[in-house]
Amino acid sequence: TALVLNSEETCPAAELKKLQAKNEKLRAEMIKVENAFSDYRHKHEVQVGLITELGQKTAEIASLTEEKKKLQEELGALQVSMTPVEDEPEAAHDLTTRAELVEKIRVLGQDVLDG
Known part of the structure; x- marks a missing residue:
């Protein structure tokens, strides 16, 4: 009977150690996943900021392109008005x-x- 009792005591202790080791592995894995999630969240925020900035820059480029077109037309009109006439x-x-x-x-x- 003493042998049986010792066997029962060591089994739960061994099982407890196995579960504690498994728990530590899972805890480490959870920390790793949380860190990766935090990293992805930060990258997502940066990407949203870049997309917003890209939209603003695209609108700015469109506006500047339109302004350039108007200025080129105005320059063309001025050049035509400054063209010397035949007997000038x-x-x-x-x-x-x-x-x-x-x-x-x-x-x-x-x-x-x-x-």
């Missing part, structure tokens, strides 16, 4: 503003009057 005198080529043209006409008119 060489002295008029340097005039770039209406004020310069008016001043040149005034000077020429004065030269004619002074004569």
